[in-house]
Amino acid sequence: xxxxxxxxxxxxxxxxxxxxxxxxxxxxxxxxxxxxxxxxxxxxxxxxxxxxxxxxxxxxxxxxxxxxxxxxxxxxxxxxxxxxxxxxxxxxxxxxxxxxxxxxxxxxxxxxxxxxxxxxxxxxxxxxxxxxxxxxxxxxxxxxxxxxxxxxxxxxxxxxxxxxxxxxxxxxxxxxxxxxxxxxxxxxxxxxxxxxxxxxxxxxxxxxxxxxxxxxxxxxxxxxxxxxxxxxxxxxxxxxxxxxxxxxxxxxxxxxxxxxxxxxxxxxxxxxxxxxxxxxxxxxxxxxxxxxxxxxxxxxxxxxxxxxxxxxxxxxxxxxxxxxxxxxxxxxxxxxxxxxxxxxxxxxxxxxxxxxxxxxxxxxxxxxxxxxxxxxxxxxxxxxxxxxxxxxxxxxxxxxxxxxxxxxxxxxxxxxxxxxxxxxxxxxxxxxxxxxxxxxxxxxxxxxxxxxxxxxxxxxxxxxxxxxxxxxxxxxxxxxxxxxxxxxxxxxxxxxxxxxxxxxxxxxxxxxxxxxxxxxxxxxxxxxxxxxxxxxxxxxxxxxxxxxxxxxxxxxxxxxxxxxxxxxxxxxxxxxxxxxxxxxxxxxxxxxxxxxxxxxxxxxxxxxxxxxxxxxxxxxxxxxxxxxxxxxxxxxxxxxxxxxxxxxxxxxxxxxxxxxxxxxxxxxxxxxxxxxxxxxxxxxxxxxxxxxxxxxxxxxxxxxxxxxxxxxxxxxxxx
Amino acid sequence: xxxxxxxxxxxxxxxxxxxxxxxxxxxxxxxxxxxxxxxxxxxxxxxxxxxxxxxxxxxxxxxxxxxxxxxxxxxxxxxxxxxxxxxxxxxxxxxxxxxxxxxxxxxxxxxxxxxxxxxxxxxxxxxxxxxxxxxxxxxxxxxxxxxxxxxxxxxxxxxxxxxxxxx
Amino acid sequence: xxxxxxxxxxxxxxxxxxxxxxxxxxxxxxxxxxxxxxxxxxxxxxxxxxxxxxxxxxxxxxxxxxxxxxxxxxxxxxxxxxxxxxxxxxxxxxxxxxxxxxxxxxxxxxxx
Numbered sequence: 001x002x003x004x005x006x007x008x009x010x011x012x013x014x015x016x017x018x019x020x021x022x023x024x025x026x027x028x029x030x031x032x033x034x035x036x037x038x039x040x041x042x043x044x045x046x047x048x049x050x051x052x053x054x055x056x057x058x059x060x061x062x063x064x065x066x067x068x069x070x071x072x073x074x075x076x077x078x079x080x081x082x083x084x085x086x087x088x089x090x091x092x093x094x095x096x097x098x099x100x101x102x103x104x105x106x107x108x109x110x111x112x113x114x115x116x117x118x119x120x121x122x123x124x125x126x127x128x129x130x131x132x133x134x135x136x137x138x139x140x141x142x143x144x145x146x147x148x149x150x151x152x153x154x155x156x157x158x159x160x161x162x163x164x165x166x167x168x169x170x171x172x173x174x175x176x177x178x179x180x181x182x183x184x185x186x187x188x189x190x191x192x193x194x195x196x197x198x199x200x201x202x203x204x205x206x207x208x209x210x211x212x213x214x215x216x217x218x219x220x221x222x223x224x225x226x227x228x229x230x231x232x233x234x235x236x237x238x239x240x241x242x243x244x245x246x247x248x249x250x251x252x253x254x255x256x257x258x259x260x261x262x263x264x265x266x267x268x269x270x271x272x273x274x275x276x277x278x279x280x281x282x283x284x285x286x287x288x289x290x291x292x293x294x295x296x297x298x299x300x301x302x303x304x305x306x307x308x309x310x311x312x313x314x315x316x317x318x319x320x321x322x323x324x325x326x327x328x329x330x331x332x333x334x335x336x337x338x339x340x341x342x343x344x345x346x347x348x349x350x351x352x353x354x355x356x357x358x359x360x361x362x363x364x365x366x367x368x369x370x371x372x373x374x375x376x377x378x379x380x381x382x383x384x385x386x387x388x389x390x391x392x393x394x395x396x397x398x399x400x401x402x403x404x405x406x407x408x409x410x411x412x413x414x415x416x417x418x419x420x421x422x423x424x425x426x427x428x429x430x431x432x433x434x435x436x437x438x439x440x441x442x443x444x445x446x447x448x449x450x451x452x453x454x455x456x457x458x459x460x461x462x463x464x465x466x467x468x469x470x471x472x473x474x475x476x477x478x479x480x481x482x483x484x485x486x487x488x489x490x491x492x493x494x495x496x497x498x499x500x501x502x503x504x505x506x507x508x509x510x511x512x513x514x515x516x517x518x519x520x521x522x523x524x525x526x527x528x529x530x531x532x533x534x535x536x537x538x539x540x541x542x543x544x545x546x547x548x549x550x551x552x553x554x555x556x557x558x559x560x561x562x563x564x565x566x567x568x569x570x571x572x573x574x575x576x577x578x579x580x581x582x583x584x585x586x587x588x589x590x591x592x593x594x595x596x597x598x599x600x601x602x603x604x605x606x607x608x609x610x611x612x613x614x615x616x617x618x619x620x621x622x623x624x625x626x627x628x629x630x631x632x633x634x635x636x637x638x639x640x641x642x643x644x645x646x647x648x649x650x651x652x653x654x655x656x657x658x659x660x661x662x663x664x665x666x667x668x669x670x671x672x673x674x675x676x677x678x679x680x681x682x683x684x685x686x687x688x689x690x691x692x693x694x695x696x697x698x699x700x701x702x703x704x705x706x707x708x709x710x711x712x713x714x715x716x717x718x719x
Numbered sequence: 720x721x722x723x724x725x726x727x728x729x730x731x732x733x734x735x736x737x738x739x740x741x742x743x744x745x746x747x748x749x750x751x752x753x754x755x756x757x758x759x760x761x762x763x764x765x766x767x768x769x770x771x772x773x774x775x776x777x778x779x780x781x782x783x784x785x786x787x788x789x790x791x792x793x794x795x796x797x798x799x800x801x802x803x804x805x806x807x808x809x810x811x812x813x814x815x816x817x818x819x820x821x822x823x824x825x826x827x828x829x830x831x832x833x834x835x836x837x838x839x840x841x842x843x844x845x846x847x848x849x850x851x852x853x854x855x856x857x858x859x860x861x862x863x864x865x866x867x868x869x870x871x872x873x874x875x876x877x878x879x880x881x882x883x884x885x886x
Numbered sequence: 887x888x889x890x891x892x893x894x895x896x897x898x899x900x901x902x903x904x905x906x907x908x909x910x911x912x913x914x915x916x917x918x919x920x921x922x923x924x925x926x927x928x929x930x931x932x933x934x935x936x937x938x939x940x941x942x943x944x945x946x947x948x949x950x951x952x953x954x955x956x957x958x959x960x961x962x963x964x965x966x967x968x969x970x971x972x973x974x975x976x977x978x979x980x981x982x983x984x985x986x987x988x989x990x991x992x993x994x995x996x997x998x
Contacts, residue, residue, distance in 0.1 A: 165910050170942050175977055189978040194946055196954040197921050202913035202947050207978075332780065572766065615766030668782040670765075670775070671817065672874040676882035677767065683775060683782045691763040691777055 006169070010051045012317065014100045017044035019383070021093050025086060026386045033081050041089075042071040048096065050224035054177060059107040060099055063117050067092045070127045079127050090387075092120050153185050153212040154222060155242065155270040157250060159234040162204045171207065177225050182215025186268045190256065208256075212268040244272040320413070323373060330370045331666035337363040338663060338687035364664065371557075374414070378456045378465070379407030381420050385427055385454055392431050399438050400431055400450040409456035411463055415535055415555055419465065422528040426467045426551045427452065429525070434471035434549055444546065446470065462537075462579065463557060468550035474543040476500055482509065501541035505529040536667075536681050538698050562667060564684070566660035566692060567643065570617035573692035575665055575684055576654070580645040580697045587640040587655055599653060601644065608642060608653025609704040614679065647698045654700070663687075667694060679703045733833045736856075738863050739806060739823040741789045741797060746823075747830070747856065747865040752808055754818070756826050759803040769884040770796060772877070776805065776820060783807065785820035791871065792847050797822050808868060817874045830863075832856050837865065888912040888944075890920050899929040902951070905936030908944030917947060926955040929988065935966035940974055945983075952982065956990065963988045 021044045024037050045068040052060035067089070073079045095117055099107060107113060156178070160171055178184060190208040194200075215222065219237060226235050236253070238246050247270075251261045265271035337360055344356040382404045393400040411419075435441075435450035442448055455466045476497065483489045483503045495503075503509060507526040532539045536556050543549035556562065556577075564575035587599075587608075598605050611617070642653045665684035674680070681696035736747035762774040762785055771790035775782050785805060789797045797803070805820040837854040853865040870876075888908045893901040908916065932948065952962055964983055967975075975983040982989060 165941075165943050168910075170910070172942055172974065172977060179977075187977075187979045189980055191949050191953075194949045194953060196957055197917075197924055197950050198954070200917065200921075200947070200950045202917040202950075203910060203943060205942065206946055206949075207942060209978075335780070572764070617766060668780075670782065671784055671819075673772070673784050673817075673819075673877045673881060674765065674768075675878050676885055677765070678885070680766070685777055685780065685782070689777055691775055691782055693765070 006173075007055055009317070010055060011100065013051065014048050015097075017048050018093060018097050018100065019380070020044050021096075022090075022387055023383055025090055025093060026390065028081060029086050029090075029390065035075070038071065038075045038081070042068065042075050045071055045096075046220075047227070048100070050220065051227050052100075053221065054224060054227065057104060059102070059104055059117075060096070063092075063099060063121065064096060066121050066124050066128055067096070069129055070124050073127065073129055078129075085127060088120070088123055092124065095120055153214050153240055153268075153270050154182075155236075155238040155247075155250075155265075155268065156209075156211040156213055156222065157234075157236040157238075157254065158209040158211070158226075159254070160205055160208075161233045162206075164233065165205045166203050171205070171209065174225055175209070175211070178211065178213055178215075178222070181217045181222060181225070182213050185212040185214050186270075187211045188264050188267055190264065192256070192260075210264050210268050212270045238270070242272070247272055318373075327370055327374065330367050334363060334367055334664045334666055335685055335687070340687075342687040367664065371412075374412050375410040376413050376416055377408050378411050378416060378463075379404070381416055381423070382407050382454050382456070384420070385423070388424060388427060389431065389452060392428055396431060397437070398431065398435060398450060399448055400435055400452055403451065403453045404455075405453060406456040409458065409463060411456075411555070412557070415463075418531065418535055419553070419555070422531045422553070423454075423465065423467065425525070425528050427454070430467060430469040430471065430549065430551070434469040434473075436472050440472075444472075459554070462554045465553045465555070466550055467553075468548060470548040473545040473547055474501060474504070474541070474549055475545070479503055497543075498540075501543060504541065505539070536696065562665060562694070564663055564665050564694065565643065566663045566686070567611075567641070567654075567656040568658040568660060569611045569615070569656050572615070572617055573660075573686060573690060574611065574656070575663065575692050575694045576643055576645065577694070577697065578662060580647060582644040582646055582651065584659055585642045585644065585653075587642040587653075599642070601651075601653075604651070606644065606651050606653050608655055609701070610640075610655040612657070614700065614704050614707060645697050647701060652697075652701055654695075665692070665694070733831050735829055735831050736863070736865060737806070737829055738827040738858065740825050740827060741823055742794070745827065745858075745861050745863045746788070747832075747858075747863045748806070748808070748868050750829055752810065752868045754807040754809045757805050757807065757820075759799065759805055759822070767885060769880055772881065773822060778807065778820075781818070783818055783820050785822060786872065786877075788821045788823070788871075792851065794846075797824065800824075808872065810869060810872060810874075817872075819872060821872075830856075830858050832858075832865075888916045890916055892920055894927060898927045899931055900927045901931045901933065903933035903936065905938075907939035908937055908947065909939055909941045910943040913943045913947050921947070921951060924951075924954065926958055926960045928960055930955050930960055930962040932962065932964045933966050934964060934971045934983075935968045937968045937971050940970050945974060945978070945980065948983070961988050961990045 021041055024041045024044075027037055028041075045064055049061050049064040049068055052058075052064065070079070070085075070089075074081050074085075079085075095113075098113055099117065102110065102113070158171065158174070160169070161167075164171070175184070175187065188210045190210065191206070193206040193208065195206070213222070219239060222237050226233070234253070236250050238250065247265065251258050251265070254261055256264075262271065341356050341360060344352045347353075385404075386402055389400060389402040430452060431450075435452070436444070436446075438448045441450065451470045453466070453468045455468070457464055457466075479500055480489075480495070480503075483506070484491055486506075486509060488503060488506050488509065489495065505525045505528070509525065529539055532553055532555070538554050540552045540554070541549065542552065557579075562575075563578035565578055565581055567574050567576060585601075597609065598607050600606075640655045640657065641659050642655050643659075644651055644653050646652075663686070665686075667682045668684055670677075670680070670683050679696055679700035679702075680693045681699070682694045684692050684694055686692050735750040737750050737753050738745055738747045740746070757778065760776075762776055764774040765772065765784075768774070771787050773785045773787045776785055787797050789795060799822075802825060804823055804826055806823055806826065807818065807820050810817045810819075836856045836858075838856070839854060847864065851867055851871045853867045856863045856865055889905045891901075891903045891905075893903075895901060906912075930951075934948075937944075955962055964986055967983065971983065974980075982991075
């Protein structure tokens with residue numbers, strides 16, 4: 001039995017609950033305090049405590065118990081939720097994040113963490129139910145005693161999902177756990193569902209169980225044992241004082257023959273028939289006040305059903321390594337498919353070619369479906385910023401609100417992970433340097449509350465994440481002076497706004513006169529830029545003085561596979577990302593406008609670059625034989641083709657020698673050595689095994705502009 | 720004591736080296752850093768790269784950079800011929816894991832060297848930056864230059880050379 | 887992995903001995919290799935003393951074997967058992983695995 005798998009599930013679920021708690025606390029912080037939210041927060045704490053208990057993670061149980069108690073009292077309106085309590089609950093939630101990440105042994109070694117927990121508990125005490133918080137463990141005992149006093153047993157009826165063995169859940173572990181809650185008085189393992197060998201599926205669960213448990217635990221603790229079982233499991237837990245009717249209902253629900261069940265239940269010793277119900281139960285109910293609790297639970301209409309609400313709905317969790325492996329395999333499939341395509345083309349066999357075409361369309365669908373598995377909405381990451389913005393604003397003494405747009409936009413999981421850090425940096429930067437203090441805002445006639453917008457959307461095959469603020473905008477002169485001071489530019493260098501703003505990404509650049517502990521520290525925007533570029537993305541700044549700034553990060557949809565257009569220049573193969581391509585033209589048929597490498601495209605002046613010039617390509621002689629042939633054809637001045645691409649709203653042309661057509665390609669990174677090389681974002685294998693380079697269009701154009709400038713500079717100095 | 724001497728004395732006393740030749744010179748590299756040797760079957764040049772970076776090859780679906788070690792060590796570029804081969808080297812440096820190919824005229828043998836076989840790198844005379852050399856060993860009358868692959872092929876240094884070329 | 891030996895003896899009995907781990911990870915293989923089709927002699931003797939690890943899936947397989955042999959009118963006997971098997975049988979209160987006598991029923995079964 002893999003307890004590890006269950007423990008892993010616990011960690012994942014605990015994290016989800018903590019995330020949920022954070023969101024709900026934020027809502028309360030915004031003034032939305034209602035029962036639903038309180039219930040949700042309570043349930044999160046309660047679930048974490050309960051599942052931590054199953055795994056014996058007492059450090060989590062002990063701390064969360066007090067938090068849960070406070071929440072419970074808030075829910076019962078015994079205490080009022082106020083700002084200081086919300087702040088404290090935030091801290092408690094953060095502490096829970098810390099301790100959930102620690103094993104018991106680790107926790108025992110971290111005295112600081114323990115102290116912090118104790119401090120938080122002390123702070124919680126005024127809100128907590130004194131008795132419960134001082135003696136957290138006693139609560140159950142008090143309650144338990146009374147249920148033992150009743151002299152009865154809990155009855156637990158288990159019909160677990162047929163698939164639970166395959167999923168690493170063995171009923172034996174539940175039963176073992178139950179025996180830690182008390183004593184299993186009697187267990188009947190129902191073997192009647194086990195088929196004969198011929199019909200046996202050895203990995204399916206056939207056993208069913210009826211259990212009589214003598215335990216001091218309350219119903220919730222017993223229920224928590226089964227927190228991780230599948231949806232289609234059927235579990236009924238009847239308290240010691242359940243009535244004959246409860247058993248009658250149970251028998252009705254169970255699939256087995258009624259008479260057989262009665263026989264089994266009698267054997268368990270818990271069974272009560274309809275006639276012998278009330279007297280005993282009522283006696284117990286009046287015994288102590290606390291003991292009414294399990295009765296109430298039992299009589300709730302939902303409680304006799306299985307405890308489905310704790311199990312996640314239609315989702316399954318997959319180890320991300322397995323998913324990555326699948327995606328890699330599909331990458332290989334795509335390459336092989338192209339090889340088949342190439343070979344089929346050579347045969348000129350139309351039937352074969354058609355079949356291969358179908359094959360191709362399916363491969364594409366498989367690829368898309370697989371990549372989709374990896375896509376997750378950016379919303380989760382955005383949500384986290386609510387908290388960051390709240391805390392940072394408090395720290396800075398500013399009043400700042402956060403608006404989130406496009407949380408449902410999906411992004412490759414890897415990308416979501418890696419974009420969080422750069423985003424945090426930009427958000428903090430915007431709050432620190434962009435948005436003014438309340439006083440400043442009032443003076444400049446703005447609303448005292450600054451606004452930060454996080455927005456995600458699709459644009460021409462890319463995902464754009466924009467972070468905008470309504471602050472003071474970037475001080476161009478300030479940036480300029482700073483850049484001169486730092487020796488990044490010369491006194492007289494003329495720069496466009498775009499170039500000026502880009503200086504902010506220069507290593508070591510930081511405009512804040514005063515280095516705060518939030519942003520600044522010299523490391524900053526250059527790291528952001530590098531991180532974004534590592535994801536094959538780009539970043540752009542728009543800013544207007546007095547109105548605010550916007551940082552726009554543009555990312556590819558996925559890191560693994562792209563749709564590209566295969567072109568060739570002087571024997572070197574290139575892939576242009578399909579999403580950037582507008583159209584292809586025959587260069588000769590368009591009139592070149594003076595010497596500026598521009599063409600007239602339906603009235604628009606479009607600059608173009610010649611790839612063999614930018615990359616300084618000459619035909620390679622290395623590959624001996626065909627070099628001669630190619631040189632001959634070279635002499636014939638190969639026809640030039642022009643690919644029109646768009647980037648950041650601009651159009652540009654790229655002149656190449658041959659167009660080969662659309663391909664799907666798997667991006668193979670070129671490795672650290674080639675990092676300084678601009679314009680090429682990676683490599684990819686063609687169907688015949690040749691290597692092609694994937695162009696990074698914005699970088700390529702930047703490279704061409706740089707080269708152009710340098711040429712002009714050389715020309716000038718020569719004059 | 721040379722680095723190799725230290726290593727040899729502290730660890731197993733003996734180390735295995737793969738020896739190969741470029742032109743008339745013989746070189747050695749620790750065997751555990753080499754992964755395999757493949758036939759030279761063409762190379763795809765990468766635009767704008769300095770001369771020591773010959774290009775990239777497709778090794779069973781993996782795209783690897785190939786280094787002209789001869790240029791890297793300050794000599795003339797290697798001449799490609801029928802027997803040219805590519806030594807695939809795997810580096811587990813502190814920076815990052817890196818796999819690359821080295822062009823060589825011929826791969827000779829695997830030798831086991833002990834402390835006494837290895838001499839310190841000469842301060843001058845080898846015309847190779849001293850830090851690239853672990854030591855010099857005499858194998859059957861030939862002098863073999865034992866290279867420090869981590870230093871000679873450091874991805875960070877190679878990248879900075881690429882950057883310099885692009886400036 | 888489970889290692890399973892099935893011996894058809896001359897005295898009209900079948901001996902099935904299990905060794906190693908009989909768990910969810912090995913039951914499918916065990917089932918397909920040995921038990922998908924199976925004929926039993928008059929008495930089936932289970933030797934379980936070499937089982938190092940067992941779980942619900944393993945116990946179910948044995949239960950299914952017993953059901954099939956009972957169906958054919960054979961009897962069975964658990965001749966030896968190991969600590970893990972004993973522990974498991976006690977946990978689930980599986981009397982048919984705790985009794986070393988020759989038996990001809992599973993115990994708690996629905997009798998209509």
